[in-house]
Each structure stands twice: as C-alpha cells, then as structure tokens.
Amino acid sequence: MKANRVFNCNQNSKGFPSNKMLTGEMIQMAYLTDKQIEYGFDYFHPDEPQSKCIVEVSEYKGESTLTINCTQLGDSFTPQYKTAKEKKRVVQEWCDFLTDNPTAFTELTFCTRMPQELFDAVCAQQNLRKLHIKWGVYPDISKIANLTNLEYLHLGSGASVESIEPIAKLKYLLALSVVNFQKIDDYSPLTKLKKLESLSIEGDCFAPKNIHVNSFDFLNDMKQLRYFNFLAGILKSKDYTPVLSLENIEHLTLRPTKELKNLYNEIIKLPKLKYGLLVNKPELYKK
Secondary structure, three states: OOOOOOOOOOOOOOOOOOOOOOOHHHHOOOOOOHHHHHHOOOOOOOOOOOOOEEOOHHHOOOOOEEEEOOOOOOOOOOOOOOOHHHHHHHHHHHHHHHHHOOOOOOEEEEOOOEEHHHHHHHOOOOOOOEEEEOOEEOOOOHHHHHOOOOOEEEEOOOOOOOOOOOHHHOOOOOEEEEEOOOOOOOOHHHHHOOOOOEEEEEOEOOOOEOEEEOOOHHHHHOOOOOEEEEEOEEEOOOOOHHHHHOOOOOEEEEOOOHHHHHHHHHHOOOOOOOEOHHHHOHHHOOO
C-alpha cells in the first residue's frame, strides 16, 4: 500500500552519495549559513525544495534524503491502514531496512510519532548528516552516539528522554535543537561539542509547558556559539551573566524575565549580535 503525507517539518536537503561511508574531510565542509543563523537551522521555509515524503519501504527509490512518515497511520491521509497488524508491519519493515542498509541515507526527517524501536533503527545509519524528529516516545537515545557523522540534529517533544550524554559524543555536531526535554535540567555535557555553533533548548511552546534548567554556567565553555535560543524554559539559578561570555553570538532569543531585563543593556552590546528577540523586540527586555 502506498500513501503520501505532506508535513511542514523538514528542511531542504543536499546529500552525499549513500553507497560509501562519509569521510572526516567531507564532514569538515559543513557550515551554518546566515539564513540559518537568522531563522534557525531547522526553520521551515515553504519556498525551498523539500525532501520526498513516503510511508512504506516499497515507495523508496534510492533517495539519500527522505521524509518517512510511517506511524500514526489510519487517519484521513492514510485511511487504507485499518488494522494494528498492518500498521505494525509498516514500522517493522522500516526498522529492518534501516538496520540492513546502514549507508542508505544522509538526511532523514520524521514528522509522525517516533517509537523507540524505530529510533534505534535510525541510529544504524552510518552516513547520516541531518536528522529531524518532530516528536515521539524514545526515552533511551544512547544509540544516537553511533551517528558519528551527524552535523544537524533536531529532537522534538522529547519529554521521555532520560539523558543527553549520548549527544555529547557527536563530535561533528554543528547545530542542535532539543524540545521539551522535561527530565533534563543539566546541559553541561554539551560543552564537549566543540564544533557546535547553534543551540536551541525549548519547552513546549504550544501547550505551553516549561522546562527547567539549573544553570547557564555551561555557556561559559561554549564561546563558539553563534546561535542560542531558550524559550518556554525557566532558569532556576536566575543568573543570566554567562550569556555575556558568548563573544561570537549572532542570534540570541531568551525568555523575558526580570533578571534578564537587568542585564539587557550589557547583553545587547555583544559584538556580533544582530538577530533574535533581544534585537528584534527590545521592548520585551527593557525596564
């Protein structure tokens, strides 16, 4: 059975051939564009080309870049999937394919629910450079450490995620966005990511539901950041002074608070700052 589902959750794509392993030399070519700094690397631009979107393995034609929406079947987009057995078959076929063909993809997007077994299978993709997961239930992300070529990572609606330590092993990671990580309050492991230039830490802006972060002290060791976003979140320490150490920051978006307003006049003087709410909506931060 075949069905097309279109969701606005993926980005435009450029991939390397998938029939061989990527090299460190290829990985070093990655960079963030000015557009990605202004809007965020995972921002959806409807005027840009999108990857092909499919449901079943049988629809795959050898693309290295793909959007796979193989769960939440049986809705108005895919009414032909009527039984639990049919739905389970589709997911299992993808799990088998991803595991058995570890060099097939360079970029993958998932806009429907990501279960743990599918997440683990995705982590067998040795050439993966970009991974976008809109939402799901995947408490154990330990296998993501296998994605040693990963440069861009978006993990959405990760309320069940138990540890971010595996992410800290992705040495080529350039851009990271994590959403609604309710069980995580310490982001210091990310200081190991020396190539990371874009970091977004958000709660659920739609519910809304805040996340809680102990401290921004980890920013003192992430001076290479060019983009930092912290929304729908509560900073327990209430100390925003580590933001002042971000000497390379170009985009800064932070939840307006009394403590932040006290620092606004200093933060806005950061030498490379030109984008983000602090620049575009100063009225939110001025006393």
